[in-house]
Amino acid sequence: MNFIDLFSGAGGLSEGFIRAGFTPVAHVEIDKAACNTLTTRVGYHYLKRTNNLAHYLDYIQNKISRTELYALIPDKERESVINLPIGEENNRIIFDKIDSLKGGKSIDFIIGGPPCQAYSIVGRSRDENRMQGDSRNYLFKEYAKFLEYYQPKYFVFENVIGLKSAKTKDGKSYLQMMCDLFKEKGYHTEYEVLEAKDFGVLQNRKRIILIGKKNGEEGFYPKFEKVNFNVTVSEIFKDLPKLQAGTGNYYATKYNKYDGDYLFKSHIRNGLDFTTQHIARPHTEQDKGIYKLAVEKWENGQQRLNYNDIPTEWQTHKNTKSFVDRFKVVAADLPYSQTVVAHISKDGHYYIHPDISQNRSLTPREAARLQTFPDDFYFEGVSEKQSRTAAYKQIGNAVPPLMAESIANKLKELIRNE
The missing domain is CATH 3.40.50.150 (Vaccinia Virus protein VP39)
Known part of the structure; x- marks a missing residue:
């Protein structure tokens, strides 16, 4: 057909x-x-x-x-x-x-x-x-x-x-x-x-x-x-190497050991021994400070960070009444994450990695995994020069395969x- x-x-x-x-x-x-x-x-x-x-x-x-x-x-x-x-x-x-x-x-x-x-x-x-x-x-x-x-x-x-x-x-x-x-x-x-x-x-x-x-x-x-794999969001992070903000690789990234089956049953892992585009955005010290606050609050009783809880010197928006959840952790201990949307191409504030030791937002590959794109799916830019922004936008706009x-x-x- x-x-x-x-x-x-x-x-x-x-x-x-x-x-x-x-x-x-x-x-x-x-x-x-x-x-x-x-x-x-x-x-x-x-x-x-x-x-x-x-x-x-x-x-x-x-x-x-x-x-x-x-x-x-x-x-x-x-x-x-x-x-x-x-x-x-x-x-x-x-x-x-x-x-x-x-x-x-x-x-x-x-x-x-x-x-x-x-x-x-x-x-x-x-x-x-x-x-x-x-x-x-x-x-x-x-x-x-x-x-x-x-x-x-x-x-x-x-x-x-x-x-x-x-x-x-x-x-x-x-x-x-x-x-x-x-x-x-x-x-x-x-x-x-x-x-x-x-x-x-x-x-x-x-x-x-x-x-x-x-x-x-x-x-x-x-x-x-309904399909229920009985796993949490942590599954998408388990075999990916840890990264700090601004590090990673557009090309081949070898997997860590993985003893689960979700990544295979969902066709995310499909036979290769590496993936690509596991590269983290750089972040300012101020953003990393906010990200750390957000993760700490989540770890302390699954609380979400309210924008008004951020120290005044770190606040960049005058609007403190709407969109107060503009910094949000992708919680590893929940059965599903918040919706991945194209705004992820503008900043990573709504998609903070749950591991406080990494202190960064999601990489394109992590976002693509939340969308169930296979790990061998490669997101392009306009020119041959790699574009993290273009990848994020395409991932956020997509239908999960x-x-x-x-x-x-x-x-x-x-x-x-x-």
Whole structure:
């Protein structure tokens, strides 16, 4: 079964569908850094299929350049990543590219969801116009054009739960507008709020997942059994070397001894004896002092640090009434962490490592593990120069691959039953 991934980001949703046996025809994404990540992952899957994975491993160990890696990937594979904004100006170009890539094959699934900022509750609260004039509010109309053109059997549309309450100036629900439009295109749409932690992801991440079925009838939405590995967040740190702020390596980092099974069952560890991008941000002495306070409070009775508890000389914000939890430890002794979001690319204050001896925020690899990205998944920047910021942003915006794989497997079951 073939799919195209719209608004792909780094490809977390796609990764889960590939694992479930689906074949990607194209990924469409506006962000150049994310497109480089997608191309590198396309290379991984191609080289793995052709028993040449050693070349990919050479790349993520910095033995060959990105240019050399991409030279090993056929043009058609690389061209499946389409770096264009979806919209009236480019849709015809994108259709032509996808038509060329798919040949005579059908598109069975369309997956992906447009940027969430326009529907986000936090985004609306911070914007003086409550995102009313944001053009991203209506990207679902572009999504519908792809449904109309390709007529897939199903589509999967992911977004933030703020979509349930987001309304136009005249009080219309964006969610209802979507469902009505998709119905016009021939799709009955159902949705649920799904929680990543119910799929074995060690993160408290709620997302609304719309599934549309061509000429579908009510009641097709799959039922998901909850997965519980009975571990705590500490599991993602156990085999990673300890780091101080500003240290680590973009490339190969050998594992410490690990005697658990979560990392293998969740496909985070998948056969290599090393990982990458375990590199910590540098922090100011002031931030490290605050981080230490936050960890000490958590260790002393699982208390969270309130911004007003920070010594006055360390406070940099005049706002002491809202967002008072802006410094937060990723608690190792809880069954799941707070939601990993794209703001992690700006600073690490909301993602403090629980080990006080390391006194730092999470590395990209630790954040990627909370999202269940496999350890051989490499996040790119715009140029060949490595970018920790771009990696954090892509990780925070992604769908956890473990969750995506479960969704894909259930949809595969639906098709088999039909």
